[in-house]
Amino acid sequence: MSNTELHQLGVAELAAQLKSKEISAVEAAQHFLARAKQHQHLGAFVSIHEDTTLAQARAADALIAQGKGGRLAGVPIAHKDIFVTKDFPTTAASKMLKGYQSPFDATVVTKLAASGAVTLGKLNCDEFAMGGANENSAIAPVGFDAAQPVRNPWNTERVPGGSSGGSAAAVAARLAPAVTGTDTGGSIRQPASFCGITGIKPTYGRASRYGMIAFASSLDQAGPMGRSAEDCALLLSEMCGPDLDRDSTSLDVPAEDFTAQLNDSIEGLRIGVPAEFFGDGLSADVRAAVDASLKEYEKLGAKLVPITLPRTELSVPVYYILAPAEASSNLSRFDGVKFGHRAQKYADLNDMYKKTRAEGFGDEVKRRIMIGAYVLSEGYYDAYYLQAQRIRRMIADDFQTAFKDCDVIAGPAAPTTAWAIGGKSDPVSNYLADIFTLPASLAGLPGLSLPAGFGDAGMPVGLQLIGNYFSEGKLLNAAHRFQQATDFHLQRPAGI
Numbered sequence: 001m002s003n004t005e006l007h008q009l010g011v012a013e014l015a016a017q018l019k020s021k022e023i024s025a026v027e028a029a030q031h032f033l034a035r036a037k038q039h040q041h042l043g044a045f046v047s048i049h050e051d052t053t054l055a056q057a058r059a060a061d062a063l064i065a066q067g068k069g070g071r072l073a074g075v076p077i078a079h080k081d082i083f084v085t086k087d088f089p090t091t092a093a094s095k096m097l098k099g100y101q102s103p104f105d106a107t108v109v110t111k112l113a114a115s116g117a118v119t120l121g122k123l124n125c126d127e128f129a130m131g132g133a134n135e136n137s138a139i140a141p142v143g144f145d146a147a148q149p150v151r152n153p154w155n156t157e158r159v160p161g162g163s164s165g166g167s168a169a170a171v172a173a174r175l176a177p178a179v180t181g182t183d184t185g186g187s188i189r190q191p192a193s194f195c196g197i198t199g200i201k202p203t204y205g206r207a208s209r210y211g212m213i214a215f216a217s218s219l220d221q222a223g224p225m226g227r228s229a230e231d232c233a234l235l236l237s238e239m240c241g242p243d244l245d246r247d248s249t250s251l252d253v254p255a256e257d258f259t260a261q262l263n264d265s266i267e268g269l270r271i272g273v274p275a276e277f278f279g280d281g282l283s284a285d286v287r288a289a290v291d292a293s294l295k296e297y298e299k300l301g302a303k304l305v306p307i308t309l310p311r312t313e314l315s316v317p318v319y320y321i322l323a324p325a326e327a328s329s330n331l332s333r334f335d336g337v338k339f340g341h342r343a344q345k346y347a348d349l350n351d352m353y354k355k356t357r358a359e360g361f362g363d364e365v366k367r368r369i370m371i372g373a374y375v376l377s378e379g380y381y382d383a384y385y386l387q388a389q390r391i392r393r394m395i396a397d398d399f400q401t402a403f404k405d406c407d408v409i410a411g412p413a414a415p416t417t418a419w420a421i422g423g424k425s426d427p428v429s430n431y432l433a434d435i436f437t438l439p440a441s442l443a444g445l446p447g448l449s450l451p452a453g454f455g456d457a458g459m460p461v462g463l464q465l466i467g468n469y470f471s472e473g474k475l476l477n478a479a480h481r482f483q484q485a486t487d488f489h490l491q492r493p494a495g496i
Contacts, residue, residue: 045175070116076117084102125162152418188223197226202223227489270305271409395443411463445469
């Protein structure tokens with residue numbers, strides 16, 4: 001394969017060519033940097049430092065020449081701008097952190113670098129990861145003078161999903177073989193669905209949150225996004241593992257090779273199909289694609305099992321009480337005192353706080369801070385926050401009841417395909433679009449979205465697979481076997 005076609009390779013294929021020295025890490029990096037420039041109209045990248053990337057690539061080539069280097073040696077990737085990086089600015093797509101340079105790398109960034117991955121740059125996202133469309137970024141993407149919404153490569157008039165929209169768009173447009181994202185309420189799975197790629201949120205605590213700018217600490221989780229389940233398995237194997245000294249929510253569970261069971265048979269796999277995921281709110285085109293995918297699984301030997309998740313509808317109000325409550329606490333640190341934006345003119349300390357936060361935060365972030373402060377306030381804490389925590393426990397229990405009858409749960413990742421940019425001006429309509437991804441997040445379960453076909457106007461549809469705790473290998477195996485039988489994950493937007 002010529003260098004002009006490198007972007008057609010998956011992570012495993014690219015890593016093999018790098019190891020065999022058919023191509024060099026520098027050539028691969030240069031190729032993807034050129035593609036990022038060629039397609040900068042998508043607004044996917046918020047920072048690129050070519051010299052830094054090429055220096056990392058040369059170091060990877062040196063290790064490969066010595067017969068050293070990890071599994072991802074020389075493979076170019078990019079990071080969502082929620083992970084702090086010492087070699088690239090970290091903004092969380094907010095004016096509050098514009099120009100901020102971290103003195104250290106996030107654990108996920110460190111782990112992937114240790115495996116030999118080369119960083120292409122940082123990817124656009126919703127401000128502080130709050131949003132479902134990637135229309136809330138306050139930072140100008142590379143090639144622009146002002147903030148822009150990220151555009152879906154399948155139709156640039158539509159959103160890529162959020163908050164990891166820049167990550168999803170970059171993979172869909174083949175600007176990077178694979179990337180990192182974060183998922184609080186569906187921010188890996190929903191954009192993966194909208195952009196026709198694969199993305200997985202692991203069990204809460206599997207990947208360290210150290211250096212990942214916090215939105216809602218009991219929900220935030222890092223995960224990979226790539227063309228295929230195999231690509232995601234390779235990255236996830238390097239990303240996970242205990243980080244007990246630096247992350248109090250990290251699980252003391254050893255790192256795992258998630259590629260080991262990719263090719264296992266799924267004969268007899270029990271796939272739970274929840275009735276609540278197929279109600280009136282599901283668009284006909286998405287349902288048709290999901291139904292066809294479930295029939296494909298039956299052809300592969302899996303068995304469909306009807307199940308119920310009775311509290312699915314409650315996941316939206318529960319999430320939008322708990323997540324804003326945690327956000328209001330986490331974002332209190334952004335006050336202009338130690339780092340980040342500070343108002344230029346103020347009368348006293350309180351005035352500085354008010355003006356700094358008014359100037360630095362966007363509308364959606366302010367909205368969630370205010371909701372969170374309200375539900376945590378005296379007189380409302382018991383009625384809202386504690387009650388939401390109780391229902392969260394019930395939602396988790398519903399999953400455990402369902403898993404007595406099935407091995408994995410399948411359904412749509414989102415009720416519709418990607419909507420037009422600016423098409424959901426009402427915040428509540430955006431929130432309701434998360435209804436199928438929120439339950440797994442609230443329960444801390446692993447969830448995956450994989451390409452399952454196309455809906456109206458040729459827009460991608462994602463099939464969501466949810467597993468029990470620590471069943472990432474099973475999910476990736478089920479996704480991989482589906483992708484061996486179909487080619488949805490290989491299809492690319494026109495002109496890409």
